[in-house]
Amino acid sequence: MKTAILTIPNIFFWLTDRRRLIPLVALALVLMASYVYLFQTSVLYLKERETALENINIFETNIAILETELLARRDQIDLALALNLGFVELAAEPIFVRHNAATRLSLLVGNEI
Structure with a gap:
């Protein structure tokens, strides 16, 4: 009686070769870590945008x-309120009223309404 040896197709030959397997595993780990990082940052950015x-x-x-x-x-x-607040009426100028700097101890100039 003859026995036949089953041969597995040589599709996964790179799994047995360490020279090819180690870079592939390293690449897979880097890609997985970058995916987790990018997913985490996108979720955080969405929360920050919502806030x-x-x-x-x-x-x-x-x-x-x-x-x-x-x-x-x-x-x-109105004019009466402006006069009560310390503004003086200027009829010659187009400005409605100007703040009287003498009534207030201030160096500010140009407090027009």
Whole structure:
């Protein structure tokens, strides 16, 4: 009786050769580590972007509130209020009023409304 020896196809010959296996394993480890790093950083960047967008929405809301308060208070400013705050009327210039520097100890010049 003859016995036949099964021969495995020589497809995976590089698995038995250490000269080829070690660089392939090293390359696989480097690629796997870079994949994990890039995945981790992309998740972190997504979280940071979400936080930044939330902060932007909060700032936009605060700006809108301040703008509505400004528009509400802008109508309350008149000449009598400006004179009470220490501004003096300038009829010759196109400026509405200028702050009187003598009533305030300040070196600021040009406090026009």
